[in-house]
Each structure stands twice: as structure tokens, then as C-alpha cells.
Amino acid sequence: MSMIFGVPLAVLAGQLLIGVINGAFYALLSLGLAVIFGLLKIINFAHGAMYMLGAMATVILFDTLGVNYWVALFLAPLLVGAVGVLIEYFLLRRIAGQDHIYSLLLTFGTALLIQGVLTNIYGVSGLRYSMPDLFKGGMNLGFMFLPYYRAWVIVMALVVCFGTWFMIEKTKLGAYLRAGTEDSQLMQGFGINVPLLISLTYGFGIMLAAFAGVLAAPIYSVTPVMGSHILITVFAVVVIGGMGSIGGAIITGILMGVIEGLTKTFYPPASTAVIFLVMVVVLMFRPAGLFGKEA
Amino acid sequence: MNQPFNQADIHKAILEQQKAEGRKKMIINGVLLLLLLAAPFVMYPVFLMKILCFALFAVAFNLLFGFTGLLSFGHAAFLATGGYTTGYLLSNFSGLTTEMGIIAGTALATLLGFAFALLSIRRQGIYFAMVTLALAQLVFFFFVQSSFTGGEDGMHGIPRGELFGLISLENNLNMYYFVLAVFIACYLLVQRIVSSPYGQVLKSIKQNEPRAVSLGYNVHRYKILAFVISAALAGLAGSMKSVVFQLASLNDAHWHMSGEVILMTLVGGMGTLLGPVIGATFVVNLEYQLSQGPLRDWVDPILGGVFVLTVLAFRSGIVGEIQKFFRKNMG
Numbered sequence: 001m002s003m004i005f006g007v008p009l010a011v012l013a014g015q016l017l018i019g020v021i022n023g024a025f026y027a028l029l030s031l032g033l034a035v036i037f038g039l040l041k042i043i044n045f046a047h048g049a050m051y052m053l054g055a056m057a058t059v060i061l062f063d064t065l066g067v068n069y070w071v072a073l074f075l076a077p078l079l080v081g082a083v084g085v086l087i088e089y090f091l092l093r094r095i096a097g098q099d100h101i102y103s104l105l106l107t108f109g110t111a112l113l114i115q116g117v118l119t120n121i122y123g124v125s126g127l128r129y130s131m132p133d134l135f136k137g138g139m140n141l142g143f144m145f146l147p148y149y150r151a152w153v154i155v156m157a158l159v160v161c162f163g164t165w166f167m168i169e170k171t172k173l174g175a176y177l178r179a180g181t182e183d184s185q186l187m188q189g190f191g192i193n194v195p196l197l198i199s200l201t202y203g204f205g206i207m208l209a210a211f212a213g214v215l216a217a218p219i220y221s222v223t224p225v226m227g228s229h230i231l232i233t234v235f236a237v238v239v240i241g242g243m244g245s246i247g248g249a250i251i252t253g254i255l256m257g258v259i260e261g262l263t264k265t266f267y268p269p270a271s272t273a274v275i276f277l278v279m280v281v282v283l284m285f286r287p288a289g290l291f292g293k294e295a
Numbered sequence: 296m297n298q299p300f301n302q303a304d305i306h307k308a309i310l311e312q313q314k315a316e317g318r319k320k321m322i323i324n325g326v327l328l329l330l331l332l333a334a335p336f337v338m339y340p341v342f343l344m345k346i347l348c349f350a351l352f353a354v355a356f357n358l359l360f361g362f363t364g365l366l367s368f369g370h371a372a373f374l375a376t377g378g379y380t381t382g383y384l385l386s387n388f389s390g391l392t393t394e395m396g397i398i399a400g401t402a403l404a405t406l407l408g409f410a411f412a413l414l415s416i417r418r419q420g421i422y423f424a425m426v427t428l429a430l431a432q433l434v435f436f437f438f439v440q441s442s443f444t445g446g447e448d449g450m451h452g453i454p455r456g457e458l459f460g461l462i463s464l465e466n467n468l469n470m471y472y473f474v475l476a477v478f479i480a481c482y483l484l485v486q487r488i489v490s491s492p493y494g495q496v497l498k499s500i501k502q503n504e505p506r507a508v509s510l511g512y513n514v515h516r517y518k519i520l521a522f523v524i525s526a527a528l529a530g531l532a533g534s535m536k537s538v539v540f541q542l543a544s545l546n547d548a549h550w551h552m553s554g555e556v557i558l559m560t561l562v563g564g565m566g567t568l569l570g571p572v573i574g575a576t577f578v579v580n581l582e583y584q585l586s587q588g589p590l591r592d593w594v595d596p597i598l599g600g601v602f603v604l605t606v607l608a609f610r611s612g613i614v615g616e617i618q619k620f621f622r623k624n625m626g
Contacts, residue, residue: 043421094607101366102606104421105561108554109602116596232550236429239422269440276433280414283426287417 007265013144015265016258021150021219023257024157025212029234030241030249031161032208035168037243038181039201042100045108046087048231049115050206053080054213055222056118059127069132069218077210084206088199111228118224126221135218153215160211161250168246177201236279242289252290331475340467341539346579347478348536353559353571354485355528360557361566362489363521364501368424368553369411369431373526375438375548377404377533382453382543383443393456393464397534404530405523407434412522416515419504428550435548449544453537464538474535481528486568488524497521529556558598561605564612573613 029051036044044050057076061067067075087110095102131149138147168174180187180197188194213227220226234253241252256275264271282289334343352374359365381400384391415426438444445451455464464470488494496517500507508514537543546552555578563574578598585594609616 043425091603091607095610098610100421101424102610104366104424105557106603106606108557109599109606112554112599112602113596114599116593116599119595120592228550232428232432235425236432239418239425239429273433273436276429276436279426279429280433283414283417 005266010144012265015261017144017146017150017261018264019258019261020254021153021257022260023254024154024161025216025230025253026234026237026257027161027250027253028157028208028212028215029230030238030253031164031246032205032212033234033238034243034246034249035164035208036202036205039177039184039198040092040103042092042103042107043235043238044202044205045104045231046111046114047107047205047209047234048227048229049111050080050084050209050227051213051216051230052118052224052227053083053114054210055217055220055226056122056127056213056224057210058214058217059129059222062129063127069214072217073211073214076214077207080210080213081203081207085199085203088202092202093195093198115224115228122224124223124225126223129217129222131218149218153219156215157212160208164208165246165250233275236275238289240275240279240282240289242292245291248289248291328479331479335468335471340471342579342583344471344474344539345536346576347474348532348539349556349559349579350572350575351478351481351535352529352532352556353563353575354482354568355525355532356556357560357565357571358485358488358528359521359525360560361570362494362501363497363518365518365522366420366424366557367411367415367427367522367525368550368557369427369429369434370525370529370556371548371550371552372411372431372434373404373408373529374533374536374552374556375543375545376407376434377401377530378537378543378547379438379444379450380404381534382450382537385453385456385538386450389454391456392460393458393538396456397531397538400534400537401527401531404533405527408523408526408530409519411526412519416518416522428553431548431550431553435545435550438545438548444543444545447545449542449546450537451542453541453543455538455541470539474539477531477535481531482568482572485528489568493517493520554602555598558602558605560612561610562601562612564614564616564618567612567614567618570612570614577613 029047033044033047036042036047054076057079058069058072061072061075062069087107091106091110092103095106135147135149135152138145138150140146166174168177176187176192176197180192180194180201184194184198187197216222216226237253237256238249240256241248243249256278259278260271260274263274270277286292352370355373356367356370359367377400379400380403381396384399385393385396411427411430414430415423418426439446443450455470457463458469458473462469462473464473489497496507496512499510500512500514500517504514507517533543533547536547559574559578560571561574562577563572564570581597581601582594585591585597590597605612611619
């Protein structure tokens with residue numbers, strides 16, 4: 001078998017694949033964070049909880065109502081997105097004029113609340129969700145084995161990421177959004193319903209997180225605490241990339257997943273920490289982040 | 296024509312008012328001190344010490360958050376570094392007296408604080424919160440993987456030892472008065488810092504950083520120093536906590552702990568001196584009471600709910616709201 005730096009090619013390719021998949025999740029989550037940040041100027045600490053809600057909803061909908069994966073792929077993000085709109089409308093809006101730190105703390109408290117309640121009901125050991133039949137198995141690419149579902153996750157994540165990028169950069173709705181980011185008061189003056197736009201933006205960011213959750217349900221362990229683990233990593237990814245651009249968030253997310261996968265192949269003990277170490281290095285040499293625009 | 300107020304009279308009146316306020320403060324502090332001195336005869340000393348350790352942790356955090364306006368989401372790292380260092384030294388080097396272990400723990404937390412500060416201080420606001428959270432997670436991973444911490448089991452049976460090699464701390468009352476003395480010293484230190492010219496600059500940075508810059512202050516250095524002092528005191532709290540409970544565990548390093556100290560400070564009243572102390576007392580008591588009752592599994596969501604409520608309705612916290620009330624009703 002062919003070896004690369006003393007590692008069998010198949011192992012390396014397998015880890016790279018896992019890296020790309022993790023990276024796809026980082027990209028989806030940091031994309032949602034970037035969208036929300038653009039208009040609301042807050043970091044959504046409840047993002048991990050919403051990702052978790054997406055995954056939990058998929059499992060619970062299946063267990064109680066027999067809703068299958070394909071329906072859940074649309075239904076779960078819609079439901080969780082609605083929760084997001086409610087959070088924005090009833091909580092975040094009330095402290096809109098205050099220091100952004102308070103909105104950050106509010107989302108943090110909300111996340112604790114949601115995670116705590118679900119932990120009480122479902123425990124932390126994890127729910128089981130079986131893969132849709134269509135995705136069982138995989139194909140042999142010659143140098144590695146590619147499970148169908150993993151390929152599906154990568155394709156879906158890329159489609160959604162690109163779609164979001166397209167919507168924000170190329171459509172009229174996206175133009176409103178970008179204009180709102182620049183000067184929301186002027187937008188209001190032009191007769192655009194900015195509060196509604198803010199609600200929908202927050203809901204959309206949350207939907208991206210919940211969508212990532214649905215994708216994650218068949219391959220990761222679904223527990224009420226799954227969101228908080230990944231969220232901190234995503235924060236590091238966001239710091240590395242900077243909040244400057246939507247495209248930057250996507251590229252950085254996938255890149256960090258790959259770096260994590262490579263580390264797992266060559267030096268496993270550092271794999272959990274490597275993204276944070278990259279963050280430290282970036283902070284030292286490029287404090288605004290790779291794609292950051294701020295001074 | 297009326298004679299306008301004479302400058303000297305105004306000055307005198309202000310001085311009088313300040314004196315009166317100073318007297319009021321002294322009376323409050325005196326009563327509190329008496330209560331704290333008598334408390335271990337009424338309540339369980341270990342519980343009181345727990346409150347004091349967390350109160351110190353919150354006071355340390357508040358110096359950075361409440362007075363400088365920097366929201367660190369990584370203060371658990373300092374608490375845990377202090378705790379683990381002190382625990383490791385006292386467990387493995389029997390020649391060390393307790394205070395040496397505590398000083399070493401505090402020193403290491405201080406160094407770590409300096410490293411955090413250098414990395415994070417160039418980012419502001421929410422970026423600062425994310426950077427500190429991620430750095431603390433790095434520290435958490437380090438503690439999880441290191442063998443000396445005992446991993447998930449934690450570090451048990453840390454000897455309390457003897458203070459200065461003379462006073463046995465195995466005795467809960469001795470231990471209590473030692474913790475109380477350290478706490479009061481730190482509280483007074485923070486009080487001194489906040490009212491010093493240095494503290495005034497910190498407040499000005501919080502209110503308007505560009506203005507502080509334009510006045511010629513090297514804002515970065517002021518913030519770094521505030522961060523380091525805050526980390527040092529948080530480390531000291533962790534060191535003492537590990538001695539009191541003879542235990543250091545991963546709980547102290549978890550992001551959850553960083554969130555809890557934010558809650559304590561916020562509930563008590565950020566930017567007030569007494570606020571974090573009241574907040575820590577409130578949160579520790581709430582957790583204890585809940586853990587005894589039928590709601591024992593609901594501690595986390597209830598804390599989350601308190602968080603949300605506080606941010607929505609009582610942003611000034613307990614002490615802040617009381618101050619507002621008095622200001623409104625007493626002119």
C-alpha cells in the first residue's frame with residue numbers, strides 16, 4: 001500500500017475526509033454567525049444550542065411522529081428558525097438599544113436554559129438516529145472508501161453555503177441586508193421594515209445552524225450538550241477568519257476542518273487543540289483575522 | 296443682586312457630603328465585618344468559605360468587566376490554574392507550607408493572565424469575549440490530557456497543611472479566618488485600585504476608549520495590567536478553594552465556570568464594589584438550596600433563566616438597583 005510520510009494513503013484520505021466534513025459543519029455554523037453578526041452586531045452564543053435543537057428535533061420528530069429524514073431536512077430548520085424569531089422578538093429586541101455585550105449575555109443565558117431543560121428530559125448519553133436507507137454503504141474510490149452519507153453532507157453543506165453567499169451578495173434581498181449592515185436608520189428612512197428584516201435575519205442564521213444539526217444527526221452522537229462543544233471551536237474559527245466576509249467564513253471553516261484532520265493523522269494528541277493553537281498564531285501575526293477588515 | 300454661591304462654600308459642602316458618605320460606608324463595612332467574623336459560629340464554615348472563594352473570584356472578574364468594560368469569557372482558566380498548581384505542589388512537596396503553595400498557584404495564574412492579555416487585548420468587545428473563551432478552552436484541553444490533574448476524576452486529598460508552618464488549617468475555624476483575611480485584603484486592594492488615578496483611567500476606558508486614547512493614555516497597557524491583576528486574584532481564589540475543599544477538578548476549568556462568574560457579577564451589580572460579593576453569595580446559596588430540594592436536577596436551566604431575567608430586567612444587579620432606589624428617593 002502506498003504511504004505518505006509514513007502514513008498509509010487510505011488512512012490519510014479517510015482523515016482528510018472526516019476533516020472536510022467537520023470543516024463543512026464549521027463553515028455552516030460560522031456562516032450563520034457571520035450573517036447574524038452583520039445586521040445585529042452580536043455574537044450569537046445560542047448558536048450551538050440551535051444546532052443541537054436541529055439535531056434533537058430530527059430525532060424527536062422521527063421517534064414521536066415518524067417524520068423521515070427528508071421531511072426533517074426542511075421541517076427541523078423551519079421549526080428551530082421559528083424559535084429563533086421568537087427569541088429575537090421577545091428577548092433580543094427588548095434590549096436592542098443597550099450595549100451589545102448584554103445581547104451576547106442574553107443569548108448565552110438562553111442557551112444555558114435550553115440546554116439545561118433538554119438535558120433534564122433526555123439525559124446526556126445521546127439519542128440514536130439511524131441513517132436513511134438510501135445512504136447506507138458507500139463506494140470504493142480505489143485509494144479510499146467513501147460512505148455515501150459523508151459525500152451527501154459535503155455536497156449539501158457546499159450547496160447551502162454557496163446559496164447563502166449568492167443570496168447575500170447577488171440578490172435584492174441580500175442588497176437590503178448589506179445596506180442594513182451599513183446604515184439601518186437610513187434603510188428605515190427609505191421605507192424598509194428594518195425590525196422585520198432583523199427578525200428574519202436572526203431566524204435565517206438560526207436555520208443554518210439547525211440545518212447543520214439535521215445533517216449531523218445520523219453521524220454524530222445527538223445529545224443536549226453537543227452544541228456547546230462545537231460552538232467554542234467555531235468561535236476560534238471565526239476569530240481566525242475574521243468577520244469580514246461571508247466567503248471568508250466558508251473557506252476558513254473548511255480549512256480548519258482539514259487541518260484538524262491532518263493533525264489527527266500525524267499527531268493525534270494535539271487534534272482537539274490544533275484549531276485553538278492556529279488561533280493563537282493568527283492573533284499574534286494578524287490580529288484582525290485572515291479575512292478581517294477591521295483595524 | 297444676590298450674592299452667587301461662593302466657591303469655598305461649595306467646596307466645603309462637597310467635602311461634608313463626601314465625609315458623610317464615607318461615614319455611611321464605614322458603618323456598612325463595619326457591620327459586614329462583624330457579621331463575617333461571627334458567621335462561622337452560626338453557619339457551616341466550609342460553606343462560608345465556598346462563598347468567600349467565589350466572592351473573591353467574582354470581585355476579580357468585576358475589576359475587568361465592571362470597571363474596565365472587558366468581558367472575559369475565560370476566567371475559569373485562572374481559577375483552575377491556581378487550584379491545580381497549589382493542589383499539585385501541596386500534594387507532592389510536603390516541605391511546602393500552605394501559603395507557599397497558594398502564592399505559587401497565584402503566580403502561575405498571573406503569568407497565564409499576562410499571556411492571555413497579550414493575545415486578546417488587541418481585539419475588542421465581542422471578539423475579546425470569543426478569544427478569551429477559546430484560549431480558556433485550550434487550557435481546559437491541557438488539563439484534560441495532563442496526568443497530574445487526575446483527568447475526569449480530579450485531584451483529591453490535597454493536604455491543607457499548616458499556615459507559615461505554625462497554624463494548622465485542618466481546623467475549619469482557623470481555615471475560615473485565614474480565607475476571610477485574604478478575602479478582605481483583596482477586597483480592600485480592589486477598592487484602592489478602583490479609587491486610584493489608575494482606576495479612574497480604567498473607568499474612562501470603559502466609558503469611551505477613543506477619548507482615553509486621544510487624552511494620551513496608552514490604553515493597551517492599562518488594559519493588560521487590569522487583566523493581569525484580575526487573573527492573579529482569580530488564581531488566588533482558585534488556590535484557596537483547592538485548599539479549602541482539598542480538591543481541584545475539571546469543573547473549575549470548564550467554560551460553564553466562566554459563565555457562572557459572569558452571572559454572579561451581573562446579578563450582584565457589575566461595576567460596584569459590593570455587587571460581586573452579594574452576587575456570589577446569592578448564586579452559591581441558590582445552587583445549594585436547589586440541590587437540596589425537588590428541583591435538584593434543574594439547577595442549570597434555572598441559572599440560565601436567572602441570567603435571562605437579569606439581563607432583561609435588572610441589568611444594574613442587586614446592589615445597583617438598591618443604589619438607584621436610594622438615589623431616587625433620597626434626592
